[in-house]
Amino acid sequence: MKGLQTLAKVCAFGVVALSAGTAAAWQYHPGYAFKAYYAGDTGCFNPNSWSSIRNDCTTTRTLIASVPMWAVGYHPTTVQIYGNNSWCQSLTVNGVGNAGQVGPVVYTVAGPMAWQTLNTGDRYVWEDYAIAIHCGLQPGGVIGGFTID
């Protein structure tokens, strides 16, 4: 009897904990999760510090990172970036590589090179869709990481 009660409590706790974990599935990904969008630009990107990625070429180059998602709905996204003339956008992509919802391009603030957090907006994820972050990184610019909530 007592054992059954304990089992039921453990199961109920598991259900509640799992639901809470699903609801608050905040993700952080390091900048090194990005790769060059075009193969020819691969040599431009090098690690900066432990986990960020830096553009060592002399012109702006594009990068992309994608993250599979398990929760349907809107997901806020941000990118941590060092620069003053770089941009990023978030989008959802489906199984054949087509875009579902494309977010607006968000630019870094002009002025001295500085670390900034770009709010790349809320992207809607459907079943079997992933979120991708697409950035144009200026020379000497660094992407520290990005978050998805």
Next chain:
Amino acid sequence: MTSRLQTVLALVNTAAIAGVLFAFVDHQRDSRQELEELRAQVRKASTGDSLDLAGRRAAAETAMRLWAANAGAQPSAARAQPPVQAQTPAPEEGSEAGDVPPPPPPRPPPPSFEQSRTRVFTAFAEETVDNDWSGKASQTLNEAFRQHLPASSRVKSLDCRATLCRVELVHRTAADHGALLMNGLRAWPGSILVASEAQEGADYVVTLLASKEGTRPPL
């Protein structure tokens, strides 16, 4: 003298052993009685709670099934539905009913992409025209297309209302559409839903729904 002392000691020893044996037997009898009482209580409790026990066992099994379904099938809308919900008896009200929380209500299946597209098309159809925003939005999109649309592509239709613009583009190839979406629409400050893209004969027809900056389309 010594033999008398030995006799006394033997008697005392025998009495002590007898006392210990008596105490042990008495303790055993008490234990047996307590055990019988406990068994009677257990039988009584089991009989009285059998229905409640069945309900709680069913609820526990349901919780485990829900847990398994949610853990293994998060990406799947259909599988996220607890199929045993209707068959599960609710736990009985009582002093111990609060021990097992009732299973959560079934979640509605999340919308598919097609359903979201229909919703946004419906929202667009129901919007009235905001002349101010509509004019500016059309101008922004037209300018973007003028600058970035490949020569072999064309704008089939463009209609802006209060918070949404519906655009139909005709390209030669899917690659033309990809390049435009990636580079040609950077001036658009809101999100863009790629509602459909399909090869229709020689044409690659794309329908976009562009949202006003700061608004969320009803996906």
